[in-house]
Amino acid sequence: MEVARISLNDKQAIRAFTGAIEKQAPQNPHDFKVTSPEVIRNLWVMFQEISGIEDPLKEVKKKQNDTALRLHPSVKESVLSSNDPLASAIKFSISGNAIDIMTTGTDQPVEGIIQKLQSFSLDAVNTEQFRERLRKAKKIIFFGDNCGEIVFDKILIEIIQEHFGSNVTFVTRTLPVLNDATLKDALYAGMDAVTHTIENGIRQPLPGTIIEKLPQELKTLIYGSDLVISKGGGNYDTLTEEAGLKGKISFLLQAKCRPYVTIYRVPLGSPIIANI
Helix, strand or coil, rough: CCCHHHHHHHHHHHHHHHHHHHHHHHCCCCCCCCCCCHHHHHHHHHHHHHCCCCCHHHHHHHHHHHHHHHHHHEEEEEEEHCHHHHHHHHHHHHHHHCCCHHHHHCCCCCCHHHHHHHHCCCCHHHHHHHHHHHHCEEEEEEEEEEECCHHHHHHHHHHHHHHHHHHHEEEEECCCCCCEEEEEHHHCCCCHHEEEEEEECCCCCCCCCCHCCCHHHHHHHHCCEEEEEECCHHHHHHCCCCCHHHHCCEEECCCCCCCHHHHHCCCCCCCCEEEE
């Protein structure tokens, strides 16, 4: 509904979308195999059909990337001058998730949001476990999330490559959905100058990652990797369902909603590192 309000000036179209949501709502409440990104995918397709707009947040995504690119030099300097560049880079990478139209809107002062998130502390045990995984990982698959955020992911990837000599492949969405980064968005942000960058090959507007929907080549890369790094809630909601990744996947996300707060017992908005 927030996307509809942002991108549509036609009240009749907004009403039509609202009606479509109401028809979609009576799903089987006991079907726990359906993840929230799959529900969003279904609603997104409805929105596209009603509005005729493939990428309603195109300009918003560019603005998020431009804002992050403007902050990039000072953020990178801060990371490199810190006592623990890896921990600092992780914190900025997660904090970058605050540049998210779905929770902060377009008028929030992003610099202030990131500064606030920097005041949170990373869990020491989980940070060290993640560091240990990085020491052992030669091949890493890194699933990206939102525009803006990916600019700070660049810094984290650079630190990982410099400190651990890892080979990192960065993976984006294929089709536009919400403000998630596509390959085009990642190239605009300069990710390809830092590391190998590909799209996930899922021909659906899915704001998450379901392994069975990926092309075989990417599946082979994932299962042949030493570590999978997953950014954001959509990837968390889907990839925590993948039993084959247990023991080799680390989630970096922000506690934007109550379920994450409850699961990890952290304040709303806190950074989370979950090594599963």
